[in-house]
Amino acid sequence: MYYYLLIAHSIFRWLAFFGLVVSLILFGVKFIQRKSFSPTDDLLRHSTATLFHIQLIIGMLLLAKSTLVLQFWQDTQVGFANVQLTFFGLLHPLLMFVAIIIITIGSAKAKRMKEDVAKFRTVLLWFGIGFLLLMVAIPWSFSPWVSRPNFRPF
Amino acid sequence: MSSLRVLRLIALLEGISLVLLVFVAVPLKRVADRPELVQIIGPIHGILFLLFVVKTLSFAVERNWKFKEITWKVLLACIIPFGPFYVDYQILRKIDQ
Numbered sequence A: 001m002y003y004y005l006l007i008a009h010s011i012f013r014w015l016a017f018f019g020l021v022v023s024l025i026l027f028g029v030k031f032i033q034r035k036s037f038s039p040t041d042d043l044l045r046h047s048t049a050t051l052f053h054i055q056l057i058i059g060m061l062l063l064a065k066s067t068l069v070l071q072f073w074q075d076t077q078v079g080f081a082n083v084q085l086t087f088f089g090l091l092h093p094l095l096m097f098v099a100i101i102i103i104t105i106g107s108a109k110a111k112r113m114k115e116d117v118a119k120f121r122t123v124l125l126w127f128g129i130g131f132l133l134l135m136v137a138i139p140w141s142f143s144p145w146v147s148r149p150n151f152r153p154f
Numbered sequence B: 001m002s003s004l005r006v007l008r009l010i011a012l013l014e015g016i017s018l019v020l021l022v023f024v025a026v027p028l029k030r031v032a033d034r035p036e037l038v039q040i041i042g043p044i045h046g047i048l049f050l051l052f053v054v055k056t057l058s059f060a061v062e063r064n065w066k067f068k069e070i071t072w073k074v075l076l077a078c079i080i081p082f083g084p085f086y087v088d089y090q091i092l093r094k095i096d097q
Helices: A002-032 A039-065 A067-074 A076-081 A083-112 A116-137 B003-030 B036-062 B067-077 B083-096
Strands: none
Touching: A002 A039, A002 A116, A039 A083, A039 A116, A039 B036, A067 A076, A067 A083, A076 A083, A083 A116, A083 B036, B003 B036, B003 B083, B036 B067, B067 B083
């Protein structure tokens, strides 16, 4: 079970990340060109947030089953001395939760905005902050903290 | 289903899972040394809790709730047993009407 969840979490990361990157690029271009915020844009905004909520649920299930997390919290002194345990026991869940809250707030704020320019600006700002947090907290293969495969074989 | 209805449904489920966890599963684990129920309800409650927090914040921002007036009560309620039922009855139900 744990292993399948891990694979799902790893693959789904790309889906959510892709959604966010596409949103940022598309909205960025449309914002500069002063285009209108179309229903498709709204769908993209909402889907991106939803993808992250699904990823959050998979992550939560993993958190409950992970031995790394358990190890970290059983003895936090040993935990903090180990970069990998600190990352998965504390940093990754915490930063990701904050990032998802930020993405959610950005999406909800944009929904309320009346003007199209304001919608684009709001989404770009909040999704942008979320993006930075994601870049830090995803265990990329090139991450300086913990390296995990970008694509897990299954 | 409107986003408020979704929020109310999650509040209800979160409330039920919290009550089950605190009053049934955890006593079973601590007193009777049977951790099975905690292992099942624990993660379910965790998911519902996170979803509830995310949906509440999302809805609060969307509807321009004042944090000091409404949002903090709703967020606090989800960590108190029976809290979600109270908040649903006192706040969310009235907004829904």
